Amino acid sequence: MPDHIPKDLRRLPISLNRQGISVLEGVRAALAVAVIIALEEWVGWRPLGEAALAAMLTCICDPGGPIRRRVPVLLGFTVIGAVLTASLGLVRHLGMPIALPVGLFALFCACFSRVYGQAPQLVGALLSTVIVLSLDRGIADPAEAALLGGAFVAGGLWATVLTLALWPLHPFLPARRAVAEAYRRLARLAGDLHALLGAQTADAAAWERHARAHRGAVRQALETARAQVVDTLRARGPAGARAAQSLIRLETADQIFGVLIAFGELLEHADPTERSVARRVMRRLRPLLVLLGEIILTDDPAASVRIRRAIDALAREADALDSGAPLRALMLRLVERLRIVQTLAVPANLIAGADAAGRPPPLLQRLWLPVRTNLTWRSPILRHATRAVTAAAPALAFTMWWFTPYDHWLTITIVATMQPFFALTYARAVERVLGTAAGGAIAAVIGAVCTTPLSIAAAMFPLSVLAFTVRSVSLGLFMFGLTPLVVLLVESAEPGTSEWVIAGARAALTTLGGMIAVTASFMLWPTREPAQLIAGGREAVAAHARYAEAVFAHLLHPGDGSALERARREAGIATNTFEATINRALLELRSDESGQLEAALVIDAALRRCAGRLSVLQFEAAGARETVPDAALAGWGAWIVAGLQHVASGDPDLPARPDLPGTDAIMRLARQVGLMAGVVERLHAVPA
Numbered sequence: 001m002p003d004h005i006p007k008d009l010r011r012l013p014i015s016l017n018r019q020g021i022s023v024l025e026g027v028r029a030a031l032a033v034a035v036i037i038a039l040e041e042w043v044g045w046r047p048l049g050e051a052a053l054a055a056m057l058t059c060i061c062d063p064g065g066p067i068r069r070r071v072p073v074l075l076g077f078t079v080i081g082a083v084l085t086a087s088l089g090l091v092r093h094l095g096m097p098i099a100l101p102v103g104l105f106a107l108f109c110a111c112f113s114r115v116y117g118q119a120p121q122l123v124g125a126l127l128s129t130v131i132v133l134s135l136d137r138g139i140a141d142p143a144e145a146a147l148l149g150g151a152f153v154a155g156g157l158w159a160t161v162l163t164l165a166l167w168p169l170h171p172f173l174p175a176r177r178a179v180a181e182a183y184r185r186l187a188r189l190a191g192d193l194h195a196l197l198g199a200q201t202a203d204a205a206a207w208e209r210h211a212r213a214h215r216g217a218v219r220q221a222l223e224t225a226r227a228q229v230v231d232t233l234r235a236r237g238p239a240g241a242r243a244a245q246s247l248i249r250l251e252t253a254d255q256i257f258g259v260l261i262a263f264g265e266l267l268e269h270a271d272p273t274e275r276s277v278a279r280r281v282m283r284r285l286r287p288l289l290v291l292l293g294e295i296i297l298t299d300d301p302a303a304s305v306r307i308r309r310a311i312d313a314l315a316r317e318a319d320a321l322d323s324g325a326p327l328r329a330l331m332l333r334l335v336e337r338l339r340i341v342q343t344l345a346v347p348a349n350l351i352a353g354a355d356a357a358g359r360p361p362p363l364l365q366r367l368w369l370p371v372r373t374n375l376t377w378r379s380p381i382l383r384h385a386t387r388a389v390t391a392a393a394p395a396l397a398f399t400m401w402w403f404t405p406y407d408h409w410l411t412i413t414i415v416a417t418m419q420p421f422f423a424l425t426y427a428r429a430v431e432r433v434l435g436t437a438a439g440g441a442i443a444a445v446i447g448a449v450c451t452t453p454l455s456i457a458a459a460m461f462p463l464s465v466l467a468f469t470v471r472s473v474s475l476g477l478f479m480f481g482l483t484p485l486v487v488l489l490v491e492s493a494e495p496g497t498s499e500w501v502i503a504g505a506r507a508a509l510t511t512l513g514g515m516i517a518v519t520a521s522f523m524l525w526p527t528r529e530p531a532q533l534i535a536g537g538r539e540a541v542a543a544h545a546r547y548a549e550a551v552f553a554h555l556l557h558p559g560d561g562s563a564l565e566r567a568r569r570e571a572g573i574a575t576n577t578f579e580a581t582i583n584r585a586l587l588e589l590r591s592d593e594s595g596q597l598e599a600a601l602v603i604d605a606a607l608r609r610c611a612g613r614l615s616v617l618q619f620e621a622a623g624a625r626e627t628v629p630d631a632a633l634a635g636w637g638a639w640i641v642a643g644l645q646h647v648a649s650g651d652p653d654l655p656a657r658p659d660l661p662g663t664d665a666i667m668r669l670a671r672q673v674g675l676m677a678g679v680v681e682r683l684h685a686v687p688a
Helices: 023-045 047-061 065-091 094-118 117-133 142-166 173-198 203-237 241-267 272-298 302-319 328-344 362-372 381-401 408-417 422-449 453-469 475-494 498-522 531-557 562-588 591-619 621-627 630-649 664-677 680-684
Strands: none
Touching: 023 142, 023 422, 023 453, 023 591, 047 065, 047 117, 047 142, 047 422, 047 453, 065 117, 065 142, 065 630, 094 117, 094 362, 094 381, 094 408, 117 408, 117 591, 173 203, 173 241, 173 272, 203 241, 203 498, 203 591, 203 630, 241 272, 241 328, 241 591, 241 664, 272 302, 272 328, 302 328, 328 664, 381 408, 381 562, 408 498, 422 475, 422 498, 453 475, 475 680, 531 562, 531 591, 531 680, 562 591, 591 664
């Protein structure tokens, strides 16, 4: 056994996310599958089995959240799955020499789809299952292939209707509510400061009561929100718009809290003039924080205008103070943090690379740039896709040559178990094998009791509820609940086969597939252990510093752009590697490492936004030169690069920010650099 395989299973990156329990999701998925199975048993039309499979996979595919973000994922999976089901069946009929290369290329594309983020990664994983199953049988008649594709579309649409219209899921809603509560607590803190500043007889005891009551409440709200956000990210992954939104809003709230604490310490002994200015600031700040808390839940884009006006008013208050006044420095820091939250008040601005009006980059650019960035052997995603296809090729060939109704479980297990890093692959193999073995035993017992098609269809409803209720809790529990459902589905398609035979075949093939995946992950271009969070964060920030330097150099001295493209690709690869490290750390999270991990998540989200702003600058070079003098561009470029270099080295003390004109993209870049500087010490803190 390799030295880095944990001999104590308790040390594996396997965790239970109790926040992931969702009975509603279980009932919804059960209804989606069981209704089709019952209909198939009633009318005896075999293509309905394809529709049941599509419904089950579509329920797994649902990322949750706003409908406008879920519809493209669900419909995209349905359409692509239907095309693969029909076309690969026809290709399989042409013979193994043609079908095998086509199938392996399709699997490579499905594995490589993770370059686009969390939701496409899940879609790609599920499409891998569709690909393997579609290559089970050859279809000679195009009409039959179209019928199967149509059945897949029907099942996917049925599940989509249930997921969108009847019982929509909002997986990030608890986290958003917790973050919104933190902003409401900050508003109460600002309101109490306003009252203290207006009191004629406020003494040290009153200030002490203020600090003890309100600061404690804000800190508790922030920590509650932090725990909720991390739990949600462990279930859903960090590489999404909602994840970045929640992380940046939470970290900004924490930094605003620090500014308000400094306000309190400064103003307790301030002169009447400073107290008068601060009182006006708190009078404006309290409703602004309330509004920011509301916008977290409503995503109302119309509120961004009110937010901007309120922040501009605070900025004018700061500008009216003397340049060396301590209160002015605090107010400027407060304004900068509020502008970060203001940006998030416009949902369109969450799109990477969006311009100042929230318009996303062209579709072709969004599709091609992630692919081009990862077409290098340094990319862990490219190595992962190549490794997965190489390991799956012999199994897929065996399935085509020696077909039984169960052989596809071998290939599916290999592809589904394989992860970019060895530790994750090993953990997934253990969870999948143990969950499948336990679930197979339960399936055999259920099969001995449910001996008629009607009773089997009835048993599938509670089994679906169980499986999908615990889907986000852990992979092992999901496999434990899913295996009886799959075994009974196969038994209904192959009546007369012993449930023990089906369960045994599934357990054996799953175990073999897990062993192949672990061995391949160890031997084929291994990435056995991701870099530590500190090293990954340092390299990602340093790569973006080089990217920023190249962008500003291109703005000032336009050239062929080859150096700029290299820097952009290196920044993208470094971010992908850093996110892979974060994904692993989310599974291994210990209580003494939570601060470091949260800082890494904030930096990752900020880097994604930095890359978007740099992309805007890159493609709007002429406009930047027209609106900002070269000297100002050079000054901002030097400060942003130096600031990123400070963050990369772990130094939170940034150089003095230049008082120069700049474009909207430049100002947003500067704010993200400041945000990262506020958390970099936590990233570099070594757990006790």
